Amino acid sequence: RKEVEQDPGPFNVPEGATVAFNCTYSNSASQSFFWYRQDCRKEPKLLMSVYSSGNEDGRFTAQLNRASQYISLLIRDSKLSDSATYLCVVNRGDYKLSFGAGTTVTVRA
Amino acid sequence: ETGVTQSPTHLIKTRGQQVTLRCSSQSGHNTVSWYQQALGQGPQFIFQYYREEENGRGNFPPRFSGLQFPNYSSELNVNALELDDSALYLCASSVPQGADYGYTFGSGTRLTVV
Numbered sequence: 498r499k500e501v502e503q504d505p506g507p508f509n510v511p512e513g514a515t516v517a518f519n520c521t522y523s524n525s526a527s528q529s530f531f532w533y534r535q536d537c538r539k540e541p542k543l544l545m546s547v548y549s550s551g552n553e554d555g556r557f558t559a560q561l562n563r564a565s566q567y568i569s570l571l572i573r574d575s576k577l578s579d580s581a582t583y584l585c586v587v588n589r590g591d592y593k594l595s596f597g598a599g600t601t602v603t604v605r606a
Numbered sequence: 607e608t609g610v611t612q613s614p615t616h617l618i619k620t621r622g623q624q625v626t627l628r629c630s631s632q633s634g635h636n637t638v639s640w641y642q643q644a645l646g647q648g649p650q651f652i653f654q655y656y657r658e659e660e661n662g663r664g665n666f667p668p669r670f671s672g673l674q675f676p677n678y679s680s681e682l683n684v685n686a687l688e689l690d691d692s693a694l695y696l697c698a699s700s701v702p703q704g705a706d707y708g709y710t711f712g713s714g715t716r717l718t719v720v
Contacts, residue, residue: 501648531708540696540711541649584648588705592662593639596648 498523503585503597510575517571518600520585529588532570534581541584575604610699610712618718624685627715631678631699638680641696655680692719
């Protein structure tokens with residue numbers, strides 16, 4: 498079983514729509530959680546950390562459910578510039594990050 | 607403050623050859639991690655270097671090796687290249703507990719093995 502599994506999408510949404518997707522992680526000892534954004538053929542960039550109480554950053558809302566071991570990301574009022582692959586990332590308190598394979602989002606005009 | 611820089615940006619090698627990829631860490635960061643990202647996959651952890659010593663290793667064969675220098679820059683070496691080694695190789699520098707806060711990655715080296 499993969500350490501981090503994501504809904505691969507693709508999610509194809511119109512501008513202004515809300516889109517949400519999840520990932521699950523297998524290691525219950527995981528301690529830190531993140532969403533990264535990756536544009537085509539570029540490096541991943543940290544979008545936001547995910548905290549137990551849930552957190553927002555502008556139009557982006559992240560939730561963590563430790564009991565069910567899943568993480569979600571919701572994007573409100575989608576912009577064309579939100580088109581990207583979103584990587585769910587988990588750290589179990591050691592030296593490495595474990596990445597999901599990514600969820601592709603395409604926002605159309 | 608300079609970010610993480612990697613060189614070269616693109617590289618084409620023949621199966622069986624050897625390759626060296628380079629990474630300069632962000633100012634103040636003494637830990638360097640290397641990841642391999644195959645097409646359509648998420649990055650996979652190769653290894654991490656701290657104080658010039660390997661600090662952890664992922665599920666990669668010994669033909670993947672590395673070095674860290676006193677200035678904290680790092681090299682990734684891959685011997686006996688295979689076609690499946692074609693990927694984007696990413697470097698991230700950090701402080702030792704950097705994984706707790708997420709990493710900033712360099713722009714990567716895209717390696718193609720033919």
